[in-house]
Amino acid sequence: xxxxxxxxxxxxxxxxxxxxxxxxxxxxxxxxxxxxxxxxxxxxxxxxxxxxxxxxxxxxxxxxxxxxxxxxxxxxxxxxxxxxxxxxxxxxxxxxxxxxxxxxxxxxxxxxxxxxxxxxxxxxxxxxxxxxxxxxxx
Amino acid sequence: xxxxxxxxxxxxxxxxxxxxxxxxxxxxxxxxxxxxxxxxxxxxxxxxxxxxxxxxxxxxxxxxxxxxxxxxxxxxxxxxxxxxxxxxxxxxxxxxxxxxxxxxxxxxxxxxxxxxxxxxx
Numbered sequence: 586x587x588x589x590x591x592x593x594x595x596x597x598x599x600x601x602x603x604x605x606x607x608x609x610x611x612x613x614x615x616x617x618x619x620x621x622x623x624x625x626x627x628x629x630x631x632x633x634x635x636x637x638x639x640x641x642x643x644x645x646x647x648x649x650x651x652x653x654x655x656x657x658x659x660x661x662x663x664x665x666x667x668x669x670x671x672x673x674x675x676x677x678x679x680x681x682x683x684x685x686x687x688x689x690x691x692x693x694x695x696x697x698x699x700x701x702x703x704x705x706x707x708x709x710x711x712x713x714x715x716x717x718x719x720x721x722x723x
Numbered sequence: 724x725x726x727x728x729x730x731x732x733x734x735x736x737x738x739x740x741x742x743x744x745x746x747x748x749x750x751x752x753x754x755x756x757x758x759x760x761x762x763x764x765x766x767x768x769x770x771x772x773x774x775x776x777x778x779x780x781x782x783x784x785x786x787x788x789x790x791x792x793x794x795x796x797x798x799x800x801x802x803x804x805x806x807x808x809x810x811x812x813x814x815x816x817x818x819x820x821x822x823x824x825x826x827x828x829x830x831x832x833x834x835x836x837x838x839x840x841x842x843x844x
Contacts, residue, residue, distance in 0.1 A: 621814065625739045628816045631823055632742040635830055639749045642834050646757045649841035662841065669838040676831040680823050 616691030627686050634679040637705065638672040644712075645669045660719030664712055671708040675701065736804025739817045743794055750787055750830070754780045757837055779836045786829040793822055 618624075648654065649665035678701050685697045758773075758780050794817060798804065801814040 622733065622735045624816055625735045628818070628823070629739055629742045632739075632746045632826075635826055636746050636749050638830050638834070639746070639753050642830070642837055643753045643756060645834070645837050646753065649837060650757065651759065665841055666838055669834040672834040673831050676827045676834070680827045683823060684820075 616688075616693065619687070619690035623690055624687070627683055627690070630686075631679050631683040634675055634682075634701070638675040638679070641668045641672040641675070645672070654719070656719040660715060664715050664719060667708065667712050667715065671705065671712075674704060674708075678704075734804075736801065736814055736817060740794065740798055740804065743790075743817060746826070747787055747791060750826075750833075751784060754784050754833060757833070757840075776836075776840065779840075783829050783833050783836065786825055786832075790818070790822055790826060794818060 645665045645668035648661060648668070654661060678699075682697075682699050682701060688694075689696050758776055797814075797817055797819075801817075804814060804817075
């Protein structure tokens with residue numbers, strides 16, 4: 586991890602001119618290309634969020650379609666739609682956050698805070714509450 | 724080592740590719756889960772016609788097929804994460820920005836299909 590090429594600065598500049606054909610460059614021209622390791626880490630974080638959304642969808646599939654639950658229809662739909670709604674929020678937010686982080690890194694600014702972890706945590710807690718509720722309301 | 728050029732000591736490009744693969748596998752698994760018939764009669768499970776479900780799932784999975792092709796192409800072009808096509812440096816992201824947006828859109832579409840299936844069924 587420690588060893589970075591000494592010609593980094595020169596390479597950054599060269600990268601900048603030669604990567605002009607890369608298509609839409611997230612973050613735009615101002616600033617310089619961040620260390621590729623941070624770019625890749627940002628991408629992995631995005632992918633982890635997408636996997637979180639997929640896990641929520643899997644839960645929704647189980648509740649809505651697969652598991653023969655003995656629940657009131659209202660409780661069932663509430664849980665299923667909360668899970669899918671949460672997943673949609675994450676899938677909308679994740680690429681936006683990825684671009685914002687990329688921009689901040691290019692401009693050497695502090696990383697933006699994100700409401701996404703709080704939204705996910707509160708949402709999952711609420712779903713858990715409704716699941717408890719659903720078990721007793723049949 | 725058969726490839727010239729500096730190797731990333733943290734194997735970051737490789738880890739990113741693995742993260743992509745994990746995501747794609749989870750995606751396909753969830754799609755298959757949705758495709759599976761309900762355990763009991765359709766009235767309980769919210770059963771839309773299986774053909775509609777198959778069509779929806781195929782449409783969503785097609786997007787992931789495009790992503791897989793893109794990832795493979797790019798991984799090869801960077802000599803398995805060793806150097807970038809043009810510069811010879813280690814590569815920037817394994818995928819391009821449109822791939823991230825496509826993955827997000829496909830996931831959102833899958834979520835909506837699941838929700839709509841429960842409403843219509």
